[in-house]
Structures are given as C-alpha cells and as structure tokens.
Amino acid sequence: MSLNTFGHLFRVTTWGESHGPAIGATVDGCPPGVPVSAAALQVWLDRRRPGTSRFMTQRREPDAVEILSGVFEGVSTGTPIQLLIRNTDQRSKDYGDIAGKFRPGHADITYWQKYGIRDYRGGGRSSARETAARVAAGGVARAVLEQLAPGLTITGYMVRMGSKAIDRARFDLSEVPNNPFWLPDAEAVGEWADYLDTIRKAGSSVGAMVELRASGVPAGLGAPVYGKLDTDLAAACMSINAVKGVEIGEGMDAAMLTGEANADEIFMGPDGPVYSSNHAGGILGGISTGQDVVVRFAVKPTSSILTPRRTITKSGEETTIVTRGRHDPCVGIRAVPVGEAMMACVLLDHILLDRAQMGETRPGRIGPEHT
C-alpha cells in the first residue's frame, strides 16, 4: 500500500475529495478481454449509494460512473481503466460553522497537524465518499474474477450494530439483499430498524461489525511471509474509513482457545480436503485452504453527532462542537459493499500473483500419487 494505491498487480489508485468536482479510481493491471461497462459497474455503486434509505446520509448523489480509458469495444484492453464519478451534491455551506473547529474522533485534526490544510467542506480526502471509488474498482475486479474464478462469490453482511448482534442460528445468506442492513437474518430486521431509528432521531450514531465471506476461493492463494492473503485482507479492510479492527476466522477470540479447540480437523472429500470446522477462516500460513475465507471488521460510529462535544479551534481555544451536516447514523451499513469491493480486489490480486509464480497448473495435489 503506497499512499493512495493498493494492490501488487491489480493496482487501484483512488483520488478525489468529498467536495471537489469528482472522485475516481485508476485501475491498472487488469487482464484484457474482460467485459467491462459503466452499466455493470453501476450495479455495485448503487448498493453503496447514499440516500437510498432513511438509515443513510441524505446527501443525494447519483454516483454515476464514467469509464474514460482502458475499455474498447466493450472489453478491457489491458491498459489503465480510469473510473470517474462526479460530485453533484456538494452543499458545503452545511460545514461553514465548523470550519475552524476540530470534530472529536474525526481526521480534521490530524490532517491539519500533518498537512496544515483544512478542507472544511466535508472532510476532503478523509470523507467516506472516497469509498465510492473503491466500489467502482471492485466492480472491475468482480468482472475479472467471473472469468478467472467462475465459482467464486463474495458476500458482505452486518453481524453487529451497537448493542444488536445477529443470531447465528438464524443465519441465512440469501436474506442479505432483502433488507437495508444487509442482514443475514430476516427476523432481526425490524428490531434493528427500530434501534437505528432511535439513534438517528437522537442525532447520534453507532458502530457496526461487517463480515465478508468468499466461497469458491481456490486453495493456494497467498504467499509467505509478508505477502500473506490475510495480511493483505487486513490491510485492505483497515484502510476503509472508520475501521478499527479486522479479524480472520476465529479472529480475536482465538486468544481464548486451546490447540484442541482451534484445530480444524481434516478429512478427505471427493474433490480434495474437507474440514470439520473453519476456525482458520480459510487461511493457514497466509495461504488459502479452499474453505470459505471469512473476514470481519469493526466500523466505529460516525464522529458527526448532534450532542455537543468539547473540542478546540485551530487557534487553540477550547470550545464545543455540534455537527449539523447530513450524516449516516450507522456508516457501517455502507461499509458492506465497500468491504466486498476490497475483498474482490485482494482476491483477484492474489490470483494474479499466484498465476505469476505458479502458472496455471498446481503442483501440490493431494491423492494416491503422492506418498
């Protein structure tokens, strides 16, 4: 990760500020011949788009993506794909009264301390708006994955929002697209909606935990010891705005287990190894096992709230602040498609890395010929 670029071979550079003319992503390293269209990318952007339910910021942006390069006659050419999303709703006046103050829990103060620049118009580069560019780039990654790993699916969903957590006993992945919280639990939707309405009406905000699950990931992706698949997934998730933690499989709870409890026992299935459990989250030694790759990340609550908080001004005076702009009561909701996009980019990147080093045949088969 190199300031504004991520990826080894499938490299995404995002650019743009919340209240500038546009944001976008430069996607380099895409294989040629892959069908890519603005319409297909738009499907993914629409899932992240603000203003689609009362649980999101009421900033209304069409978030229409334009492809400026790298696609010719409907397919990728192998050269950089420039994705541009214009900013259309930039009510920067909303922010005028906080221009000289730092919002507690917001990057205002650190951007100022580092750069001596205060882009008061909505956070500038630190705004969650940057994640739209990630989702567009993730759409390109998904188009490539469809060709290189046809059975691979990536699904993100919420598993916690403040005091509410899903009930794993009712886990149903097919419910995820049916509710505004990307919940794999239809029964919980009403309760979560009530809870978030309370938060929203109080001018408050709340954190969330998102789980990402990739099925159909080929075994063998990742590499020791700094090019591990989980290392790159951790970096990719931690780079998302407001994320404070990331874990694979058993995650932080692995600290509480014994070796017996943590071991995923191995059996021989018809197509290769099968496992009694997935504490590993599909990754051992940084390399995918072929099981589902399972990642979770925590999103902190938005710092923009209506309750007055103590803070200081650029001139060092103590004061209080209230943020009246349009904000997300739970920005974790919109982090779901963003997390999916990052996972798509990382998995594709590792497929390309693996293909570079290993070619398209796999030496390490498990079976009667290996004794």
Place this chain on the structure above:
Amino acid sequence: MSLNTFGHLFRVTTWGESHGPAIGATVDGCPPGVPVSAAALQVWLDRRRPGTSRFMTQRREPDAVEILSGVFEGVSTGTPIQLLIRNTDQRSKDYGDIAGKFRPGHADITYWQKYGIRDYRGGGRSSARETAARVAAGGVARAVLEQLAPGLTITGYMVRMGSKAIDRARFDLSEVPNNPFWLPDAEAVGEWADYLDTIRKAGSSVGAMVELRASGVPAGLGAPVYGKLDTDLAAACMSINAVKGVEIGEGMDAAMLTGEANADEIFMGPDGPVYSSNHAGGILGGISTGQDVVVRFAVKPTSSILTPRRTITKSGEETTIVTRGRHDPCVGIRAVPVGEAMMACVLLDHILLDRAQMGETRPGRIGPEHT
C-alpha cells in the same frame, strides 16, 4: 508488502527456514551514521529466544546475530544491513513421523497445495523461527528511532492468555520485564504460570492476546488513504505467524459504541492538544494524533499438540496425528518482542515517509496564529 519484504522506505526482507543453515534479514533504507552493533541487537533477540523459561519451546538456539554488511566503524553506512542468525539446533528427526501428514491448523497443507513442497523439518519457511529475523531488524529500527524520535518508547505485553485476562485496574507497565509472560500485572503472574503449566503438562496449547503501546509518537505520521499508519500496523501484525486478528484503540468493540461514547474530546494542553480518552488508539484518519498508539493482536494456539487429531496424508488417506516435537505451549509469549519489532519498523518507516513528503518542519501548528 511484497512476498518477503515489508516497508515503504525502511524495507525489511527476511529469508531462511527453520531447519536450513541460517535465517536472516536484509534491512534496506536505513539512514547512515546510526550506531548499530551485534551486541545491541542481541539484547532484543535474547528477549525472544526460545528455551529461556519452561513456558517456551525447549529448542535451544543461541540466536546469535552477525552483521555482514551495511555497518562500518560502528555506524550504519546507509547501505543494506545483512543480519544473519545461524540455526544450530535442528533436530529434524523429531519431525520424521509426521513428514507425510498434515497438521490440522498448520500451514503444512497450504504450502503443499501451493508449492508442491513439503519441508517436514519443522515447517520450513512457515516456522515461527522466521520471527527472530524480524526482531533483529526491529533492533535496527529502534536504534534509528532513538535518533529520530528520542522520546518514543514501544512496549508490548500480554493482555490475555486463554481464559486469563489482565485486570486493567492493576495495570503497571513497569512490571512487564519482570515476568516470563510480559505481564503488566505482577499479581497475576502466579495464576498465569499455574494455568500454563496445566496446559503444558497436558501437551496442549493456548492462544493469547498481545497489546503494543507506543508513547511519544509525533502527531502527523501516516497518510490517506492506503498509506495509513493503522493500515500498515494491521498488516505488520497480521503477517506474524499465528495472528488471526488485529485492532487499534477501541478495536472490534468500537462496533458496540455510540458516537458520544466513542468521541475522544479535545482540550488544549501546554504542548498541544490533549484528549479526554483514547478510543482512537492514537490514530485518526490513518494519521497519528500524538496520543499513545495502541494496537492489539490475537495469536492462535500452536497447532502442534499431543492430543491426537484427525487429518489426512499427502496420498489422501485419513489418519490421526500427534506432534511430539518441542513446541511452545503459548507461542503468544514470544510474539510480544516480535510485535514490538514490527511496530518499531512501521513507526520508523512512517517517520521516513513523513519526512520525505513534509520535510522536517510541520505546517499545521495549533495555536493563536491560526484563526
């Protein structure tokens, strides 16, 4: 992170296998004129060295580091520093009976699936032995930090081991070097020792959680949006063997908070901003605030245990496995100095990155001149 290299400007490449002739680290990008000696690096290596208490693997290695390049007349020259650690105790016969089987929860199977190579002599490149090279490289980073950020200190300690957790009410950083668990809680030591003895005698193993704390970190380190300080810390920790989760400040628990609870309110202190709390873990928008940088990571229990586990062989036959080699009942103990080393490398790397872009003066002062 690029297979076996990490860092942007302070770049560390580690190499070597558990049972080869040596392991080591190639450290590139070190500023010149910094006092570096084998003796000074040895201090850090000795903290990680196995065999120093009954709670560690009984493999006995002096882990003596040699400097082969990059140091002349006692100071770094600005060219690559090659650090070499010979492997002296390589009882690979211990592993003979498991050479054809995959240990559940171990990288054996994924290395085989990817590379078609099975280095049965103790895990080869996936062995925790690789982390000695990190500690040596971290020693170089610390020597540079002493010059570039004199007040900066980095301390790692255990906060959980299986069912045991520290009591924050008794938190005392000065106790950390006084016990074999790097515990900031003198009272808990006896209880933890009894617990781990039970684990050890049962031929079992247990997970752990390590916390890293850096004080005196200058404000302004890190960069949006993929060069974030927390992104690189997350990647650095996740790249350590057996780590399954990493979090900053409030971490995964941020998912449960409201915006009011999570906001670290800001006040004006004599030397700059001070905060009512540190939910942020010293990082906002990927950039350091000047508060303590606080990172935690979870280490899963060693997969090598004496209780038989179900597994398969390279030829695909189902069987059971018991690992009789010398192993750590809680590998998390030795992860403490490793985590510190990774944090030292990341912080130094970001100091260099920051100095490149910003120079040595800081534009964003907070005070009366900024209105």
Place this chain on the structure above:
Amino acid sequence: MSLNTFGHLFRVTTWGESHGPAIGATVDGCPPGVPVSAAALQVWLDRRRPGTSRFMTQRREPDAVEILSGVFEGVSTGTPIQLLIRNTDQRSKDYGDIAGKFRPGHADITYWQKYGIRDYRGGGRSSARETAARVAAGGVARAVLEQLAPGLTITGYMVRMGSKAIDRARFDLSEVPNNPFWLPDAEAVGEWADYLDTIRKAGSSVGAMVELRASGVPAGLGAPVYGKLDTDLAAACMSINAVKGVEIGEGMDAAMLTGEANADEIFMGPDGPVYSSNHAGGILGGISTGQDVVVRFAVKPTSSILTPRRTITKSGEETTIVTRGRHDPCVGIRAVPVGEAMMACVLLDHILLDRAQMGETRPGRIGPEHT
C-alpha cells in the same frame, strides 16, 4: 516502474488512449502547500502541443488541463492530484484503412500479440498522445522543485535530427525557446527547417537526439545500487515513446576513452568541489555531484510514413501499407518538453527519497573540519 506508474515517492500514473474521451495523470505523493493551478500547468502543455508549427502533426488539440483533485484554495493538499486532458480532435476515420494491417516499426503488432486487442484509432495507449499527461505531471513536479530546490533549472533541446547535428561551438542555451526545434544554436535553425521541410513533403520522417540539462542539482541525490539517479533517469527516458537509447554525460562514447581522458579532476571552489570537466554528466556511483546533470536520448523516426512498406494483416496475409493520418515528421521535437517533464519528476522524486533517508542536513561536508 510498475506498468503505468513511475516514481518511488512522487508517483505518477498516466492513463488514457489517443482516441478515447480523455487522457490524464494521477500524481501522488506531492508535498502540500505548493501553488498548483491549471493555468501554470498549461504553460508546459502548450510547449508540447501539436499543431503549433508545420513541423508537428496537424492534429489540433487545445490540450487544456483540468485539475480534478488534490488542490484546494490554490495549493496542493498532499493528496492525489488528478489531471485530466480531454481528447477533442479524434478523426479516427483517418485510420480506417489500416485497421487490419500492422505498421512496420509500430507497436500495433506487439499490442496485438500480447493483448489480442487492436485499437486502430491512432495507436490507443501506444500513441505519443500519452506524453501530454507526463508533461502535465512534470508541471506539478516543477512547481514543487521551485520550493524545494529554488536554483534548479531543467532545459531540454535538440542536438541532432537525422543528418543534422548542432555545433557545440555555437552552443547557446538562451536560444532554445526561440525556435521551433528547441535548438541551442540560432544559426542552424534555417538549415534544419529546410531539411525537415524536405522530409515532411516527402511524407517521410526522421529521428532525433534530445539533450536534457539540469543545473543547480544538489549533490547527494540518488542511492546505490538500484536506486541510482542515472538508473531512474535512464528508465524515465526509455519509457518515452520511440526512444531507443539513453546516455549520461560522456555516454556511449565513454567506451572509447581511457581513464586519464575520462577523469573529471577535482578542485576546491568557494562553495565546494569544482571539476575540470563533466564526463560523468553530474553523476558518480549513481549519486549527483552537484555538476550539471546531462542526459541524452535518441528518438527513432515515426513509423507512419507515406512510402509503402511491406507488412502483414491480422489474418497473416502479406500486403503493403501507407499511413495517411496526420503525423509528426520529427516526433523528437515534441519529445523535448516530454523529456524535461520526466527529468523534473525524477529529480523531485530523488529529492524526496533523499530527504526521507538523510533529513534536511547533510553530513558529508568537505572542508577543514574533516581530516
């Protein structure tokens, strides 16, 4: 250099095709607080712009640059600067009759062999049009250099065009902006113009050699042994379309010299070392000496000519080809500002790299205190 990105810390990613909607550059790693405006960048672009004399392609593009991000209230913010240049004159019909044939000496055939894509509309990504994006990025680099190395100047000029070469005895840098060939030799202009008119009217083309000269470069830029300043300059120049060779100082002719002839003897001047000559081209061991940095590169003649050439079609049939589009009789003319831009980017990048490793004070002074 990573497919479409160059630079270590000042990183430029260009994107876009000759006949797509736009081309551009994503500039990452720019220090904050530097005055950057579209108007200031336009000055550099206008120097490269086609259609400004009869010696250039008659394709007429305003080449107006827009800044989409990274600049706020007139200064850089430290975040990515997106530079966009719309393509307005895309007469792709000119190329229709060659769509199925490969131009000898052109990248048509290798793009086809690699990607299976033929963007017949003017070369797509291989078009010299891409270099406009470099010039825009170079304008940003120059703005930063003005702040970080105020006395540094970069000047490019032609030293050869086909059978014509400059007379070093009449060398006058101040003449460079006064003629359409960027010639440091006013007397030669008429003769060169006649020569190129003949070439142009014959529907032919001719090669050129460009020299770049940077004065005021601080001593100490560059690093052994793969981050050498000359290595990066060589790569930067060789990456320009149609460049076939690059040399530093004495260059290829160094092969003919003895050690006595090649040695630049050193004397002590009032401000540091001075040299009897500059065979080294201002670089020793990959590190700048403080003398002028002198680079030359050769540009081959455009492959698009009116004389029929033998070639093949995509279906493998032998045929002949004549290229009737609008082309440069000597593309080397427009390579002059492109070369300058690349040099500006490389020098700035190395200033940042040097500042990262060395800080802002220089340990190696030459003078009485060092004995």
Place this chain on the structure above:
Amino acid sequence: MSLNTFGHLFRVTTWGESHGPAIGATVDGCPPGVPVSAAALQVWLDRRRPGTSRFMTQRREPDAVEILSGVFEGVSTGTPIQLLIRNTDQRSKDYGDIAGKFRPGHADITYWQKYGIRDYRGGGRSSARETAARVAAGGVARAVLEQLAPGLTITGYMVRMGSKAIDRARFDLSEVPNNPFWLPDAEAVGEWADYLDTIRKAGSSVGAMVELRASGVPAGLGAPVYGKLDTDLAAACMSINAVKGVEIGEGMDAAMLTGEANADEIFMGPDGPVYSSNHAGGILGGISTGQDVVVRFAVKPTSSILTPRRTITKSGEETTIVTRGRHDPCVGIRAVPVGEAMMACVLLDHILLDRAQMGETRPGRIGPEHT
C-alpha cells in the same frame, strides 16, 4: 528499482561491501520446483571471477557461492533464496594512502557528500564486487528460464574496447567463450590483447561497449507505458557500475535514420511474423516482437589509474592522487557476464508479469482466423 532491490516479481536485493565479511543476494519470487544448486550457480560466477587472466584485477577471490535458504532437496521452494559469497582477499592496506582523498571519476566523493561515510577499503558498496551477487542471482534466473522458456538463450560479448571495435562482417557468436574478451570475432583477439597490454602496462584503463543478445524471447513480454521491457532493460544495465549509456536495437543511431530506413518490414513466416531487419532490437512499444532482443551498454574506464590526477581531500585541500591497488585495465570485460545476468533477471521478471496478467494462453494470434 528501490534502493537495493530490482524486479517486479522476480525480486533481487543485493547487499555487501567490497571489504566486509561477505556479499550476497536475496532472491524473492522464484517459482518452486526449479533445480538450483551452488555448483550450477558457480559456473556463472566463475565467468566473472577476477584474477582469471592478466586482463583482470589480480584480486583473487574464489567467489564461492553458498545457498542459505529457499532450496530444499535440490529444488527451489518458492521462498527467498539467500546467496552468500564470502570476501576472502581483502587487502585493505592497499587503500590506506588514499583514504582521505577522492578519486576523480569515482563514487568516493558522492558517497561522502551524501552519507558522510568514507569506506576507503576499496569502495565499499560502490565497488564492482557487488556485481558478483548479480551474477549469482542471474544464475537462478537462468535456471528458471530453462523451464519457462526452454529455447531462450542470452549471450553477451564485447563490441568495442577503447579504439578497437569488432568487425560485424566476421561476427561469430560461437567464438565468444573462446577468448578472454568475450569477442565474437576470433581474428581480433590478438590485436585486442596487445592493445590492452599496452593500457595495462601504462597503469591506464579503457572503456568498453557490451552487447547483449537474447534469442527465443516470446513475443508479448513487456507492458505499456512504464513497465516496458526496454525500460526495465535500460534500468538494469544502467544500474551496473560504471555504465554510462544503454541502447536498444539501432539505439542512439536511430536519431540519424529516416522512417523508411528504420522500418523493419514484416512478412509471414511459417511460425508467425518475420522481419526484414531488426532496427527495433526486438521491442516495439515496449513489448517484445519475438525477434532477438539486442541491448548495448557502454562501460567507462576504471577511475583507478597510475597517472597522477588532481583532486581534493576531505578537508578541502587540493592534492594529486595515484591509485596503486589491484584494478581492472578494462572493467568492461567483467561487465559481460554481469550484463547477461541482468538481462536474465529482467526477461524472467517479464515472463512472470506477463503470465500474471495474460495467463498461459496468448489471445493475439496472427493467422487466417483473424480478419
């Protein structure tokens, strides 16, 4: 190229100084399962080894390479290969009398200006000794190329030494290994030997030009516009000590040609395109055509000569210097195997890069099916 590392995917980091205990290379990204042995690498090192004829420095080093990691049971494992070469003949006393002076044309002064370090014992990191590590790494690259591109051959040879140049009419590649100059011209050997004896006995030195030729390079290697094959070859050659220029195919002379003269006309051969000539040097638009890839680079004469030269001391006093150490009268001779090694690394790196993006099938066939 990142200070001491080169390569995108096949990454080589060299380390070590002329008079330290050892030098070496860390080779990362090697595919697994490739036969690699010290004995096989030694063959390449022996070609570069000093002291094997009177035309080389009389420093006598066995240059015996040891493999410390990354090879198990005779084949590469896919993890980093550490190659170590001990320095055994370090007569540093030879250099004592020049310890305080800067050799004109040598990196002494720039290392001092940058780092404030003077490793007077033979140049430290700037010594040509570093190139032994490149040759060892190149040997690994060759072993991999044998598997991935079986018909590919790389041959380097001298084409000029001072006033002597080869006669292309007598060009015979098979003669290259038969003489101490790597000359493809048996008749010239005696004349060159006499010439260099004169240089040597005069305590002088002379420059050289080396040509590298790779046959059997698959079409399609390289990528626009900064990942060009020729860009990486140029950087690789320019990074070799004492190299001052590099060119591809027609090279610098392309500046003198017309488009007609420069065009390599294309015909259809039995296995694909064939060309009337190879002005392009096997690369168009940065991508290989399938023709021989031809690179030349110029090596300046060694700066260490017996004729007194004017120079200054660290304390700024003017003086004269004579270098009495053991040196090469024509260091270009030893640059031949070094250039070959760099070319092997670059070609392999691009084969891996290409395989990553394109897979193992090639979309752009030329033939009847493409109309």
